[in-house]
Amino acid sequence: MEPAIILVRPQMGENIGAAARAMLNFGLTDMRLVAPRDGWPNPKAIAMASGAAGKVLDQARVYPTLAEAMADIDYAYATTARGRELTKPVMTPAQAMGDARERTATGGRVAVIFGPERAGLENDDVARANAIITVPVNPDFPSLNLAQAVLLTGYEWSRDMLPAQPAPHGRRPDGEVPATRIEIEKLADHWEERLDDAGFFFPSEKAPAMKLTLRNLWSRLPLTKADTRIFHGMLRQLVRRD
Template identity: 90%
Template sequence: MEPAIILVRPQMGENIGAAARAMLNFGLTDMRLVAPRDGWPNPKAVAMASGAAGRVLDQARVYPTLAEAMADIDYAYATTARGRELTKPVLTPATAMADARERTSQGERIAMIFGPERAGLENDDVARANAIITVPVNPDFPSLNLAQAVLLTGYEWSRDSLPAQPAPQGRRPDGEATATRIEIEKLADHWEERLDEAGFFFPTEKAPAMKLTLRNLWSRMPLTRADTRIFHGMLRQLIRRD
């Protein structure tokens, strides 16, 4: 069961929308809003959520008080950068979310609580939580915006289910397919042949090392199929001009 993300007295619709995007990045959809300053629904939140994250806002529930938003919660973490006189466990996002995953596996319902943008959670809010999450950031500038804080905890919550490395991309962001190994080999052969004819590999005893260096250069370049066509075309045009 996924944790609930509770935003207490959020002030700007744009920040609520950005938090929704951060949530959906890591598969979180249970957003709860406590007394949003500008009311609800908020068109600025929808505009910022952009696309699929809008469904997080569509499902968001609004409560007048934090106590009501937490009615079904067994264990809650309050996020704050400020020191508190309250005696509670203080955890990093990584430690807190490891604990949260363990509690969830035992059937507990978990929530992460985030305060309003300007001043964060009040002591009365923090008192309702079981533990505190504090991000170990630069002590001279410890402030995080709302979406950043949600993103950090969302990432730590999901990290065990994320791949160890990003998945290889078959296409570039612009949609162009990555060149295949054979296409790069043919490109390397084409250039080597023409450079050899032009006397580029000189002196003779250094030719093997030069060819190896050039072959390595082609293989490590992240070329698309369009790139290989351009390089072939450049070389053909140079030869025609000769």
């Protein structure tokens, strides 16, 4: 079961919408809002969520207190960049989400708690969590905005489930599609014919070996369909200029 993302006293609707987008990027949909400053629903959040991520906002639940938002949670991680006097395990996002996967695999319910934009979580909020998440960033500028923090958490949660390579979008352009064997053969034939006409294969007794070397060269190149068209066009232009 996925982690619940709890936003405590979020201040700007735009940031809530951006957080919803970050969640859906990595398949997270359980958003919980604790006392949002500008009330709920928020038109600015809806506008920022932009399309599909609106469904995260549609099913977001609003609570008056953090304790109520955590009522069904077995283990919670509080995100904070500041040192705390509270004694708790401190983890990176990767460590925390690895721990979360282990807990959810045995039926546990986990949550990640994010504080308001201006000052982050208060000690009373952090005290309700079981562990702290701190992102190892530049110590001279440790602040992340709300959506960035949610995005990092979402990525670390889902990265073992993500595809090894980005998914292609729609039809691949010819510049990315490998040339077929026939296309490479026709290209090799075209160049061999024109080079023969130009007297390139000289002396005649060396011509077979030179043609073999050239044919082998074409087959070694990782040509795309677009590459073959360029090479054909280059040769036609050269012949035309002669």
